[in-house]
Amino acid sequence: MDRSEPGSDEEKTRIVAEEERVLARVHKHLAARKMRVSTDGIDYDAELLSLRDQINEARLEDVPPLIEEMERLSEVAARRAKVVEGAVDPDSPYFGRLVLEEGDRRREVLIGRSTYLDPRTGVRIVDWRDAPVSRVYYRYEEGDAYEENFGGRDVHGEVVTRRSLAISSTVLRRIGSPQGVFVRAMDGSWRRAGESASRLKGGQGAAMRPEGHHSPADGNGASRGKLGMGLEGREDRFLPEITALIDPRQFELITKSDAGLVVIQGGAGSGKTTIGLHRLAYLAFQDPKRFRPDRMLVIVYNDALVRYISKVLPSLGLPQAGATGTPVTTYERWAAKQRISHLRGLPEEYTEDTPGAVTRLKKHPVMLRMIDDIVARASAKFEKWLEQALEKIEGKEEVLAFFREQERAPLAVRLMRLSRWVAPDELSEEDAALEAAAEASGEPSKRPAPKSVAIRHAVERVVQRARRELLDVSAAWAEMLTDATALSAAFEKHAPGEIDPDDLRTAVNWCIERCGTIMGELEIRRDEGDRAKEKRDSKAPNDDVQRAIDEEVPQPKLVARKRGGGDDDEDDFEDGEDDRSVGIDGAIETEPPKLDREDDALLLRLVQRLRGPLVKGRERLRYEHILIDEAQDLSPVELAVVLGTSTKQRSVTMAGDVAQRLHMDNGFKGWAELLDAIRPRRAGDASAPVEPLTVEPLKVQYRSTHQIIEFAQDVLGPLADPQGGHAIRSGAPVELFRFAHNGEAVAFLGEALRELMQSEPRASVALIARYPEQADLYHRGLVNAEVPHLRRIAEQDFPFKPGIDVTDVRQVKGLEFDYVVLLEVSRASYGNSDEARHLLHIAATRAAHQLWVTCSGEPSPLLPQSLRDRAY
Numbered sequence: 021m022d023r024s025e026p027g028s029d030e031e032k033t034r035i036v037a038e039e040e041r042v043l044a045r046v047h048k049h050l051a052a053r054k055m056r057v058s059t060d061g062i063d064y065d066a067e068l069l070s071l072r073d074q075i076n077e078a079r080l081e082d083v084p085p086l087i088e089e090m091e092r093l094s095e096v097a098a099r100r101a102k103v104v105e106g107a108v109d110p111d112s113p114y115f116g117r118l119v120l121e122e123g124d125r126r127r128e129v130l131i132g133r134s135t136y137l138d139p140r141t142g143v144r145i146v147d148w149r150d151a152p153v154s155r156v157y158y159r160y161e162e163g164d165a166y167e168e169n170f171g172g173r174d175v176h177g178e179v180v181t182r183r184s185l186a187i188s189s190t191v192l193r194r195i196g197s198p199q200g201v202f203v204r205a206m207d208g209s210w211r212r213a214g215e216s217a218s219r220l221k222g223g224q225g226a227a228m229r230p231e232g233h234h235s236p237a238d239g240n241g242a243s244r245g246k247l248g249m250g251l252e253g254r255e256d257r258f259l260p261e262i263t264a265l266i267d268p269r270q271f272e273l274i275t276k277s278d279a280g281l282v283v284i285q286g287g288a289g290s291g292k293t294t295i296g297l298h299r300l301a302y303l304a305f306q307d308p309k310r311f312r313p314d315r316m317l318v319i320v321y322n323d324a325l326v327r328y329i330s331k332v333l334p335s336l337g338l339p340q341a342g343a344t345g346t347p348v349t350t351y352e353r354w355a356a357k358q359r360i361s362h363l364r365g366l367p368e369e370y371t372e373d374t375p376g377a378v379t380r381l382k383k384h385p386v387m388l389r390m391i392d393d394i395v396a397r398a399s400a401k402f403e404k405w406l407e408q409a410l411e412k413i414e415g416k417e418e419v420l421a422f423f424r425e426q427e428r429a430p431l432a433v434r435l436m437r438l439s440r441w442v443a444p445d446e447l448s449e450e451d452a453a454l455e456a457a458a459e460a461s462g463e464p465s466k467r468p469a470p471k472s473v474a475i476r477h478a479v480e481r482v483v484q485r486a487r488r489e490l491l492d493v494s495a496a497w498a499e500m501l502t503d504a505t506a507l508s509a510a511f512e513k514h515a516p517g518e519i520d521p522d523d524l525r526t527a528v529n530w531c532i533e534r535c536g537t538i539m540g541e542l543e544i545r546r547d548e549g550d551r552a553k554e555k556r557d558s559k560a561p562n563d564d565v566q567r568a569i570d571e572e573v574p575q576p577k578l579v580a581r582k583r584g585g586g587d588d589d590e591d592d593f594e595d596g597e598d599d600r601s602v603g604i605d606g607a608i609e610t611e612p613p614k615l616d617r618e619d620d621a622l623l624l625r626l627v628q629r630l631r632g633p634l635v636k637g638r639e640r641l642r643y644e645h646i647l648i649d650e651a652q653d654l655s656p657v658e659l660a661v662v663l664g665t666s667t668k669q670r671s672v673t674m675a676g677d678v679a680q681r682l683h684m685d686n687g688f689k690g691w692a693e694l695l696d697a698i699r700p701r702r703a704g705d706a707s708a709p710v711e712p713l714t715v716e717p718l719k720v721q722y723r724s725t726h727q728i729i730e731f732a733q734d735v736l737g738p739l740a741d742p743q744g745g746h747a748i749r750s751g752a753p754v755e756l757f758r759f760a761h762n763g764e765a766v767a768f769l770g771e772a773l774r775e776l777m778q779s780e781p782r783a784s785v786a787l788i789a790r791y792p793e794q795a796d797l798y799h800r801g802l803v804n805a806e807v808p809h810l811r812r813i814a815e816q817d818f819p820f821k822p823g824i825d826v827t828d829v830r831q832v833k834g835l836e837f838d839y840v841v842l843l844e845v846s847r848a849s850y851g852n853s854d855e856a857r858h859l860l861h862i863a864a865t866r867a868a869h870q871l872w873v874t875c876s877g878e879p880s881p882l883l884p885q886s887l888r889d890r891a892y
Contacts, residue, residue, distance in 0.1 A: 031199050031200070032200070032202050032210060032212055035183075035195060035197060035199060035202060036192075036195065036202055036210050039117070039183065039185060039192055039195055040192055042117060042128075042130075043113075043187065043192050045143070046113055046114070046130070046143055046145075047110065047113075047190060049138065049141050049143050050108060050110050050113065051110075053138075108132065108134055108136045108145060109133070109760075110190060111187075111188060111189050111190055111760070112132075112187045112188055112760030112761065112764075113130070113132055113145060113187065114130035114131055114132035114145050114185070114187070115131060115132060115148075115184065115185055115186065115187065115759070115760065115761070115763060115764030115767060116130065116131030116132075116148070116157050116182075116183065116184055116185060116764075116767050117129075117130055117131070117181065117182075117183050117185060118130075118131070118153075118156060118157055118179065118181065118182055119179075119180040119181035119182075120153075120156065120166075120177050120178070120179060120180065121177055121178045121180050122175060122176065122177035123177075126180065127142075127144070128142065128144065129144050129146060129153055129156075129157075130143070130144060130145045130146070131145075131146060131148050131154055131157045131763075131767065132145045132146070132147070132148065132763070133147060133148065133761055133763050134147055135147045135151060148763040148766070148767065148801075149763070149801075149804075152168070152169075152170045152171065153168075153170065154804075155168060155804070156168060156179065157182065157767065158767065158770055158804055158805035158806060159805065159806045160179045160182070161179065161182060161198070161771075162179055162180070162181060162182040162183075162197070162198050163178070163179065163180075163198075164178070164179050165177070165178050165179075166178070166179060182197075182198075183195055183196060183197045184196035184197075184764070184767050184768050184771060185764075186757075186758065186759060186760070186764065186892070187760060188758070188760050191204070192204065193758075193892075194213075194892050196768065196771070200212050200213070201213040201892070203892050206889075213892065214753075219772065219775065219776075220772055220773075220775075220776045220783075220785070220839050220870055220872070221752075221776070221779070221780075221870075222752075222869065222870075223751075223780070223783060223838040223839055223868065223869025223870050224780035224782050224783040224838060225782065225783075225838065226838045226868035226869035227723070227784055227836040227837050227838045227868040227869075275302055275306075280669075280670050280671070280672070281663075281670055281672045281674070281695075282672070282673050282674070283651070283673075283674045283675075283676065283691050283715045284296060284673065284674070284675045284676075284718065285676060285677065285678070285691065285715055285718065286675070286677060286718030286721075287677055287679060287718070287721050287729070287741075287865070288677065288679075288680060288721065288723060288724065288732065288861075288862070288865030288866075289721045289722055289723020289724050289729075289836065289865060289868070290677075290718035290721045290722065290723075291718060291722055292649075292675040292676070292677070292718055293329075293649050293675055293834065295675070295718075296647045296649060296673045296675045297318075297329065297332060297333070297336060297647070298336065299645075299647070299673055300316055300318070300333075300336070300338065300346070300645060300647055300673075301333075301336035301337055301338055303316075303644075303645055303671070304316070304337065304338055305337065310644055311644050311645055312344075312644075313338050313339055313344060313345055313346040314344050314345065314346065314347070315642075315643055315644045315645075316338075316346050316643055316644060316645045316646070316647070317346075317347055317349075317354075317643045317645075317646045317647070317662075317665070318333075318346060318347065318348040318349070318646075318647045318649070319349065319350070319351050319354065319646070319647070319648045319649065319654075319662060320348065320349070320350060320649045320650065320834065321350065321649060321650040321653055321833050321834055322350060322816050322831070322833055322834070323350060323815075323816040323817075324816040324817075324818045324831070324832075324834070324835060325649065325650075325833075325834045325835070326348050326349060326350060327818070327820070328818075328820060328834075328835070329348050329649075330348050331820070333345075333346055333348065351654055351658055351662070352617060352620075354662075355620040355621060355624060355658070355661065356368075356620055358620075358624055358634055358641075359620045359623055359624055362624070362627050362631075362634060362635075363493060363494065363623055363627070365494075365542055365545055366494065366538065366542070366615065366623070367538060367612060367613050367614050367615050369612065369614045369615075370614055370615055370616065370617050371534075371614045371615070371616050371617075374530075374616045374617070374618070375526060375527070375530060377520075377523035377524075377526040377527045377530075378526070378527045378530050378531070378616060378618070379616070379618055380519070380523065380527075381501075381507075381519065381523070381524065381527040382501075382527075382616065382618035382619065382621075382622060382657075383618055383621075383655035383656075383657060383658075384511075384515065384518070384519070384655075385514075385515070385655075385656040385657070385693075385697035386510050386511055386514045386515050386518075387500075387622060387657050388625070388656060388657055388660060388697060388698065389510060389513075389514045390500055390506070390507070390510050391500070391622070391625050391626055391629055392629075393510070394496050394500060394626070394629075394630075395430075395431060395629045395630060398431055398486075398490040398496075398630070399427070399431055399434070401486075401490065402423075402431070402435070402482070402486045402490060403420065403423065403424075405482045405485065405486070406419065406420060406423065406479070406482050407420065409478040409479070409481060409482045410475065410478055410479075413472075413474050413475055413478060414472075415472065415475055419438070419442065419475060419479065422438065422441055423438050426438070429632075430628065430629055430630060430631060430632040430633075431486075431490065431491065431629070431630050431631075432487070432491055432630060432631045432632050433632045435483045435486055435487060438479060438483065439479065439480060439483050442475055442476050442479045442480075443476045443479075443480070490630075491630050491631055493623060493626045493627055493630055493631065494538075494539065494542060494623075495539070496626050496630065497535075497619070497622055497623050497626055498531075498535040498536075498538070498539050500622070501528070501531035501535055501622075502528060502531050502532045502535050502536075504524070504525070504528045507524060507528065508521075508524060511524070534613065534614075534615075534616075537613045538613045538615070541613060618655075621655065621657040621658040621660075621661050622657060624661045625657055625660060625661050625664075628661065628664045633664070633665075634664070634665055641665050642665055642666065642667050643665055643666055643667070644666075644667055644669070644671060645666075645671045645672070645673070646662060646663070646665070646666055646671070646672045646673070647672075647673045647674075647675070648662060648672070648673070648674045648675070648676075649675050649676075649834065650675070650676055650677075650680070650833060650834060651674035651675065651676040652676040652677060652678055652680065653676075653833075656694055656697035656698050659674075659694065659698055660697075660698040663698065678690065678691075678741075679736055679739065679740065679741065679858065679861055680833070680858065680861065680862050680865075691715050721746065721747050721748075722747075722748060723836050723865070723868050724747060724865055724867055724868060724871075725747055725749055725750055725751030725752075725868075725869065725870075726746070726747040726749065726750045726751070727750065727751055727752065727753050727754050727871075728747070728751070728754060728864060728865065728867050728871045729746070729747040729865070731754040731864055731871065731884065731887070732861045732864040732865045734884040735857055735860045735861050735864060735882050735883070735884075736857050736858075736861050737857060737882070739854060739857055739858070751869055751870060752869075752870045754864075754871045754872075754873065754887065755871075755872050755873065755892065756845075756872075756873045756874075756875070756879065756883065756887045756888065756890075756891040756892065757872065757873070757874045757875075757891065757892045758874075758875055758876075758879065758891045758892065759874065759875070759876050760876065761876050762797060762798070762801070762844070762876050763801070764876075765798075765843075765874050765876060766798060766801030766802060766804075766805060767805070768874075769787070769798075769802065769807075769841065769874070770801070770802055770805030770806075770807050771805075773785065773802070773807045773824055774805070774806070774807055774808065776839070777807070777808045777809055777823075777824070780838075781809075781822060782822040783822060783838045783839060784821075784822055784823070784825075784837045784838045784839070785823070785824040785825065785837060785838065785839045785840070785841070786824075786825050786827065786832060786835075786837040786839070786840050786841070786866055786867075787802075787824065787825070787826045787827070787840075787841045787843055788827060788828065788829050788832055788840060788841070788842055788843060788863045788866065789826075789827070789828050789829070789843040789844055789849075790828065790829055790843075790844065790845075790849040790850060790859065791828060791849070792814060792828045794828070794843055794844050794849070795812065795814075795826050795827055795828050795843070796812070798826055798843055799812040799826040802824075802826065807824060809822065809823035809824055810823070810824050810826065811823055811824065811825050811826065812826050812827075813825045813826065813827040813831055814827070814828075814831070815831075816831050818831075818835065825837070829859045829860075829862060829863045830859075832862070832863065832866050833862060835866060836866055836867075836868050837866055837867060837868065838867075838868055838869050838870075839867060839869060839870050839871075839872075840863070840864070840866050840867035840870075840871050840872070841871075841872045841873075841874060842860070842863055842864065842871070842872070842873045842874065843874055844874065844875055844876060845860065845873050845874065845875045845879065845880045845883065846875040846876060846877050846878055846879060846880055847877070847878045847879070847880055847881060848877070848878075849875075849880065850880035850882050851880070851881070852881050852882065856880070856882060857882055860880070860882055873887070879891065
């Protein structure tokens with residue numbers, strides 16, 4: 021074989037000519053095949069019928085050889101049929117070529133999407149997915165000796181030639197070989213591609229790891245201890261590990277003891293999360309008594325970030341373990357825990373198929389206005405009852421004036437304070453706890469002033485009625501979501517034209533069905549609880565044993581119920597009123613009622629506005645500082661609930677990027693609009709911000725190279741911020757690789773990734789698909805290609821270790837990798853929509869060093885035209 025100098029024109033010319041000859045031969049054969057009726061003129065069906073007739077008439081001793089011949093002919097017929105009918109695409113018949121040498125025998129094998137074998141002409145195309153010989157293509161390099169078992173036979177040989185090829189529209193467009201990558205230009209000429217088009221190289225360790233957040237070493241390599249403190253306890257206020265990331269104004273915000281509500285708006289890799297974490301650590305260092313680790317809260321987008329940040333915080337001097345550590349959690353997990361704690365009896369499971377119309381409704385900022393209206397109506401109703409009860413009693417105006425003065429407090433707190441004001445000596449233990457929580461919110465009440473017996477009795481009767489009828493959070497939630505007229509009026513008033521009438525009808529119908537089921541089950545539970553209480557009350561007071569047994573009566577949950585469970589079950593279901601089927605064991609065969617994930621925020625906000633602050637045990641749940649990462653993916657309702665747990669000093673940091681939105685239906689429009697939405701329109705909300713929102717933009721992006729940031733901004737198109745940030749370093753150009761099908765892409769990536777893992781074993785790589793099914797396909801293919809350190813990440817279970825993670829775009833929010841390969845960036849996967857633009861932007865900006873883009877078929881229209889023009 022001619023061994024020309026590497027990189028020479030002779031080498032390129034020889035390899036290109038050789039591959040074009042092979043392709044011409046295959047095309048000629050496939051064209052001739054179409055003209056042939058049969059490859060050998062044998063009518064296999066007729067031959068098999070003839071053999072069957074011979075077996076019926078043959079002597080006994082002649083039957084075995086006839087059967088053997090019939091079986092042989094049947095196998096040949098099946099094999100020939102597969103060859104003749106094989107779905108070989110002439111436009112892209114194969115994507116790999118092997119020349120194997122086994123002893124004195126040399127043969128050529130082509131790797132494609134289907135199997136086509138014709139020994140007469142030497143054309144052998146095998147399916148990459150299941151042909152045994154395809155393992156040689158994926159597992160061995162050119163020049164390697166191989167040893168495999170094919171069909172029970174051990175085969176030894178050498179890979180003489182191994183090349184990856186891109187063929188589309190019958191034209192050879194790219195050749196990948198150990199000698200280099202050669203690409204056909206638009207004018208038909210061939211050129212040798214640059215190294216970035218064929219190799220992932222030089223980025224090992226470019227991405228930030230959890231251990232990278234540790235305090236830096238001094239000039240002698242010794243640790244400088246925790247944030248702000250040397251090993252000898254020397255004070256150091258300069259935070260050297262982040263001063264390079266921020267400008268003086270941002271540094272001032274981080275080191276300010278009380279900065280109020282601050283938004284750090286920054287593009288991917290601009291350091292906004294790092295700044296938020298360092299602000300947390302700085303506050304704990306400056307005022308450890310107030311900013312205790314357990315008095316701060318970190319809300320992040322997904323479980324992967326929970327694990328990542330949990331590893332970072334100890335290096336910043338904030339413990340993570342035990343009850344005294346800083347809680348790091350997702351909003352969904354935090355909200356579910358709070359809702360279950362504050363509202364017993366509601367379902368604990370969630371629907372996984374909530375319609376988009378329902379999600380848009382429940383997350384819309386208008387829901388905050390509707391909750392305001394519910395509280396206002398309940399307060400007005402109580403005031404009306406109070407006026408009627410005190411109509412003929414002297415001192416009515418003074419009592420009404422006191423109630424109106426408390427309008428900033430939640431309704432339950434107002435009722436408690438009114439009771440305490442007219443009867444200071446009769447404050448219950450429960451009311452005392454509520455008062456303590458309210459006082460902690462900075463809502464002091466007037467000193468109690470004893471009133472007449474008539475006033476005390478009248479007020480107490482009205483207060484007890486209000487507590488029964490006006491503080492039922494579940495009922496208020498169900499009424500709010502099922503009143504189509506009220507919902508329509510609220511949108512018409514606060515957000516005209518922002519919800520489609522058909523979507524509203526769909527959402528209301530969904531809510532009517534589910535809220536009705538849940539409220540019905542709650543009513544059954546309450547009835548059973550009342551009956552159990554009556555039984556306990558009817559027992560003799562000295563029957564301690566029986567009373568203890570009665571107290572163990574289990575409280576029914578919202579699950580499938582049984583008929584015939586006892587006398588008390590007879591009223592649960594009436595004939596003709598329940599259409600759920602009953603199994604042979606008496607169990608109702610239906611799923612238990614479930615909530616939508618979006619219900620947690622609505623229910624908790626109603627708790628805050630009707631009942632008072634969220635509590636932990638008997639104390640108010642409050643945080644001295646809250647860090648909310650990726651805040652743009654929380655709805656205004658969700659953010660209002662979280663901010664309602666902050667202290668009156670309102671020390672809150674929200675980090676986010678409007679260009680990295682994953683949820684397009686969460687009611688988020690911008691930071692200014694967010695502040696406007698979460699500020700209550702009526703008096704009576706103790707969580708209103710005490711100072712204006714401060715938005716601090718980060719303009720410098722440190723994670724990704726200039727080339728990656730430029731690509732990500734191009735992808736955003738009209739959604740890009742014209743004043744967006746800029747990268748501080750340059751790197752390899754972003755490359756687009758087009759393939760005829762995913763088998764060809766797997767072959768190309770398998771080779772590149774094996775080489776990368778061999779040269780950079782500590783590199784972190786992410787292969788990011790739009791959909792999980794695409795990630796599954798590529799993972800299976802790369803497993804067959806024996807790519808080392810390969811992991812399929814489907815549930816955000818990133819190990820943050822070197823290796824290759826195959827995942828989908830919704831798993832990687834907030835993470836970064838040395839290298840990123842975007843899989844199947846085609847028109848089908850990333851169409852021209854705002855959601856697709858955001859998702860592609862997020863996926864691209866996970867790369868710290870180098871970014872590749874691949875697609876089978878037509879590239880996405882979101883890709884820059886210049887990139888499509890020079891695609892490989």
